[in-house]
Amino acid sequence: MGRLDRSLxxxxxxxxxxAPADLDKILESAxxxxxxxDGxxxxxxxxATSFFVLLDGRVRVVKTTPDGQQVIVRYIVPGEVLGIAQALGRNTYPASAIAVVDCVVLAWPGRQWPxxxxxxxxxxxxxxxxxxxxLDDVQTQVVEMATEQxxxxxxxxxxxxxxxxxxxxSEGILIDFPISRQDIAEMTGTTLHTVSRLLTAWEQKGLVKSARQQVTIVAPHRLLLLAEGRLDKD
Amino acid sequence: MGRLDRSLxxxxxxxxxxAPADLDKILESAxxxxxxxDGxxxxxxxxATSFFVLLDGRVRVVKTTPDGQQVIVRYIVPGEVLGIAQALGRNTYPASAIAVVDCVVLAWPGRQWPxxxxxxxxxxxxxxxxxxxxLDDVQTQVVEMATEQxxxxxxxxxxxxxxxxxxxxSEGILIDFPISRQDIAEMTGTTLHTVSRLLTAWEQKGLVKSARQQVTIVAPHRLLLLAEGRLDKD
DNA sequence: GGCGCACGTTGCGAAATCACAAACAGAAGG
DNA sequence: CCTTCTGTTTGTGATTTCGCAACGTGCGCC
Structure with a gap:
């Protein structure tokens, strides 16, 4: 591999x-x-020929159903592994990984995993x-989908x-990459219409602020209350 | 551990x-x-003090939400591990495991995992x-919950x-342990009422046969078509 | 600087599903 | 054999959410 930011x-x-020496060897083969x-x-x-570590950027992991519907399984941020199918005994990737912005990854041949x-x-x-x-995250997600509206x-x-x-x-906490209503819908199993309605409703209540491909959480605490179902209605 | 069915x-x-010798050592410490x-x-x-292998019976893995709703994450059948929280770096169990019928498990101290x-x-x-x-199964389940009704x-x-x-x-394929409408509802994120209505509808179409705590699939192939959304209505 | 397009908003009716409530049935136990 | 309890069925009305369709709008390309 080329020169990389080792401190990162x-x-x-x-x-x-x-051990530093080991780390060198690991990085050498990457x-x-x-x-x-969008790549x-x-x-x-x-x-599944390789496994990866994301060094920079954001990656969206997407599963597509036979009839073409897409579900965003998770977003990957720098430092996380992805495509570890081989490590878990699979030889095809169970999902697609798409760069949300320009990205840099380290790749290793999957065969080297063992x-x-x-x-x-x-x-x-x-x-x-x-x-x-x-695994825990995904199971929590199942519970959410099963019990929450x-x-x-x-x-x-x-x-x-x-x-x-x-x-x-300045206005709150910004989600730091381009994300559309459609994306949010695909994360939560709903439609972009419903997401759009929710965002405008929340914006009127001062919970969030949203624009094209962008969402800022203005009042995280109140949004959490809402998420937990402990916020008095409107 | 006591005497066990080694061939199993x-x-x-x-x-x-x-290697048989290794297996002996592994089993000795179990x-x-x-x-x-119901235990x-x-x-x-x-x-998370131990991890387990189910030798006999059926186990239901259940996650309970803060507000008391339950979701059945999966059923465990003999030969599967459960409670491997420690192996994955967690020190409390993220769910409960309940014996659906009388069960036999092998248990190891979780600390021994490494x-x-x-x-x-x-x-x-x-x-x-x-x-x-x-992990794959659970992700598939998320996709299902997100895209299917x-x-x-x-x-x-x-x-x-x-x-x-x-x-x-004689009538088809029987689900081989007691399972209630409520259980099925908790697996799929719906209510026992809806499950009940579905089962009676399916029974009239000759797809399944059900009784108290029991379901038999009469026409698996047609049920699969329905699951895939490729079965003509009524 | 204007045009086209992708993304977002909104209204409205339809459909799926839930929530509540009541009645039922079979199993278990005394 | 009767009683009780748990699991199940079923009806009805209320909600949530979707699906479709039309309409905005700002970004980026030519």
Whole structure:
């Protein structure tokens, strides 16, 4: 791989507890790759040839149903792994990963996974912990979808995004990448129409501020109350 | 642990590729435990002291929301691991596991996980593959909940159950443990009322046959068509 | 600087699903 | 054999959410 910001890499939880010498070896076998906005990191159903770490940018992980409907499974932020299908015994990618903005990823041949995990136990353990966290997240999402109605689901989704990628701005916390009503709908299992209505309603109550491909949470605490269903109506 | 059916254990995919001597060591440090129907294997929020393999019976994994609603995350059948929170870096159980019928489990101290995975790599790998499969399952479930309406979700849930635990009977494929309308509702994010209506409708069309705590799929193929949304209405 | 287009908003009727309520049925236990 | 309890069925009206359609609007390209 080429020259990279080592201090950035060193600080990632994923690489915590790995001896510098080992880390060097790990990085040596990686390829750095640049993905332009809207480009694919990998595609659903494609052979799982590599696994990745996102170094810069934002990636959207999307599952498409046989009849063409799309669901956004999660957003990936720098420092997270993606495409770890191989590590989990699968040989095709179960979803597509799309660059939301220009991105930089590190890529390793998927076949190397077993050697990797054996040679650098911390790396393996760290990754599995991340998977564990992810499994938990997804299960929580199932519970949400099963028990909450749309308004609360959308509120939760926005709050999660602010946690992941929130950036303080003068008006509140900005979700730090372009996101459309359609995207939010695909995260929460609803339609862009319903999302649009919710956002305008919330804007009138001073909870959020939204524009084209952009959402700012103005009153996170009140939005949380709403998400938890403990906010008095209108 | 006491005397156990070794041939059963040997045949589990979880223990595939493990040298007999190693398997002995693994089993030596396990405790066999019997859980009566409706008893807990572990409880949500409790300290994750052990991880388990189900040897006999059926276990329901349930997540309870702060406001008391329950969601059935999955059913566990013999040979599967459960409570692997520790292996994934968590120290409390994220859900409860309840014996649906009388069960037998093997239990290991959760603290042993790291040694285990290191000493018996196949065991670790097998487990992680199972986790991978599970992550995939849950994500598929999210997609279903996001894109399908109740009728198809319930159909899918029943079909999954028949795959996992289906038992041929004279009238079709029987789901091989007691399951109520309420249970099915909690698997699919709907109400027992809606499930009840669906089952009676399907029974009239000759797709299923149901009784108290019991469902038999009479025409799996047609139910699959319905689940896929490719069955003509009425 | 104007035009086209992708994204967003909004109104309205339709459909799915829930919520509440009442009645029923079969199993278990005394 | 009767009683009780749990699980189930079913009706009705209320809500939520969708689907469609029309209409805005700001961004970026030519």
């Amino acid at each position: 890499i060193n600080s990632l939880p994923l690489f915590a507890g790995i 390829t750095s790759r640049r993905i332009a906005k 694919f990191v990998f595609e659903q159903g494609g052979e 050697e990797f995990a054996a040679a650098f136990p911390s790396f393996g353990t760290n990754t599995y912990k991340m998977i564990g966290q992810r 749309v308004e609360r689901r959308v509120a939760h989704a926005l709050l999660r995004l602010t946690q992941q990628t929130g950036k303080k701005s | 254990i040997n045949s589990l995919p979880l223990f595939a590729g493990i 405790t066999s435990r019997r859980i009566a129907k 807990f294997v572990f409880e949500q929020g409790g300290e 040694e285990f995975a290191a000493a018996f790599p196949s065991f670790g790998t097998n487990t992680y593959k199972m986790i991978g499969q599970r 109740v009728e198809r979700r319930v159909a899918h849930a029943l079909l999954r159950l028949t795959q996992q635990t289906g038992k041929k009977s």
